[in-house]
Amino acid sequence: MVTRLGILGGTFDPVHIGHLAAASQVHHDLGLDRVLLVPANAQPLKPAPIASGSDRLAMCHAAIANDPRFETSDVDLVRGGATYSVDTLGDLRKAHPGAEFFFITGADSLATLPQWKNYEILVTLATFVGVQRPGHSLEQLDAPHVLVDVPALAVSSTNVRDRVRAGAPIRYLVPDAVAQYVEDHQLYLGGLHE
Numbered sequence: 001m002v003t004r005l006g007i008l009g010g011t012f013d014p015v016h017i018g019h020l021a022a023a024s025q026v027h028h029d030l031g032l033d034r035v036l037l038v039p040a041n042a043q044p045l046k047p048a049p050i051a052s053g054s055d056r057l058a059m060c061h062a063a064i065a066n067d068p069r070f071e072t073s074d075v076d077l078v079r080g081g082a083t084y085s086v087d088t089l090g091d092l093r094k095a096h097p098g099a100e101f102f103f104i105t106g107a108d109s110l111a112t113l114p115q116w117k118n119y120e121i122l123v124t125l126a127t128f129v130g131v132q133r134p135g136h137s138l139e140q141l142d143a144p145h146v147l148v149d150v151p152a153l154a155v156s157s158t159n160v161r162d163r164v165r166a167g168a169p170i171r172y173l174v175p176d177a178v179a180q181y182v183e184d185h186q187l188y189l190g191g192l193h194e
Contacts, residue, residue, distance in 0.1 A: 002036075002097040002100050003033050003096065003098070003100070004030070004031065004032045004033050004034065004099070004100050004120060005033065005034055005035070005036060005089065005092075005096060005099045005100070005101055005102065006023065006026050006027060006030070006032045006035035006036065006101065006103075006104050006129070007035075007036050007038060007089065007092060007099075007101055007102065007104060007126065008022070008023050008026075008035055008036065008037050008038065008050070008104045008105045008192075009037075009038040009040055009055060009076070009083070009085065009103075009105075010038075010039070010040060011036075011039070011040050011049050011056070011081040012037065012039045012056045012059065012060055013047060013049040013050055013051050013056055013157050013158065013161070014042075014045075014051065014056070014132060014157055014160055014161075014174055014178055014181075014182060014187070014188075015037065015056075015058045015059050015060050015155060015156060015157075015174065015175075015178060016155050016156070016160055016173055016174045016178075017155060017158070017172070017173060017174065017175070018153040018155045019037070020070075020175070021061060021150060021151055021153055022131045022148075022150045023035040023037070023069075023070060023104065023105065023149045024069070025113060025131070025148055025149075025151070026065055026102070026104050026129050026131065026148050026150075027069050027070075027078060028135060029148050029167070030102055030129065030148070031127075032073055034068075034069060034070065035069060035070050035071075035072050035104070036070075036072065036073045036092070037060045037063075037064065037070060037071070037072045037073070038073045038075060038076055038092075039053060039056040039072075039074070039076065039077060039082035040074070040076050041053060041058050041076045041077050041079065041080055041081065041082070041083045041125075042081065042082050042083055042125060043082075043083055044082045044083075044084070050161065050187070050188060051084055051187050051188070053074075053077040054077075055181075055185060055187060057072060057074055057077060057177065058181060059178045059181050059182075060072045062102045062175065062177035062178055062180075062181050063174070063175040063177060063178050065177060066075075067074070073092065073093060073095075075091045076088055077093065079091065084116075084117045084118070085103065085116060085117070085122060086116070086117055086118040086121055086125070088102065088123045088125055089090060089092060089101060089122065089125040090125065092188045100127075100129050101125060101126035101127070102126060102128075102129050103127070103128050103129065104129045104131060105123075105128065105129070105130060105131070106131055106132070106158075107130035107131060107132035107147060108131065109130075110128055110130035110141065111130075111141065112143060113141060113145075114143075119143075123143040123144060127144045127145060127146060128141075128143055128144065128145040128146075129145065129146055129147075130146075130147045130148070131147075131148050131149075131150045132143060132147055132148070132149060132150070153156055155173045159173070160173055160188075161188040162173060162187065164186060164187070164188035165189060166184060170182065
């Protein structure tokens with residue numbers, strides 16, 4: 001039987017309940033065996049992460065520690081440099097030969113897929129899963145894809161970091177283990193790069 005793997009990449013600075021709710025819904029709706037959380041090393045179109053790669057990976061580990069549906073992968077952190085989805089999927093295909101891949105991203109990002117690096121190769125490596133809030137739709141996309149409605153949760157990593165800096169609680173916005181990790185390691189208290 002072919003293993004069906006979901007791939008949820010992102011900065012995860014920090015990982016929050018919105019990430020996990022989307023991964024859980026996709027896992028359920030598509031009957032996946034597992035979803036891999038893959039912290040990006042450096043995303044070309046986003047500011048540099050504030051927490052280190054090892055901290056972001058540790059927070060992902062902590063967030064999913066008791067959920068056998070999820071795993072983490074350090075493939076992008078080990079490779080280093082700019083993180084491109086085509087490289088992530090290529091490396092994961094080598095690590096999981098024969099698996100069927102489902103690349104999870106926001107429906108808004110999915111709409112820009114034709115502009116992603118090596119688009120022609122990229123679309124041969126996975127089925128793309130656009131997560132969207134109920135009632136939203138994606139225009140026609142000429143790539144293998146599926147859309148999954150996920151609960152609308154008003155939480156973002158930026159908001160979590162801002163709350164930490166302001167001394168506001170982050171419990172219930174992130175898993176308890178992530179909130180504890182942030183506190184224990186004094187993450188997000190200072191400026192851009194701590």
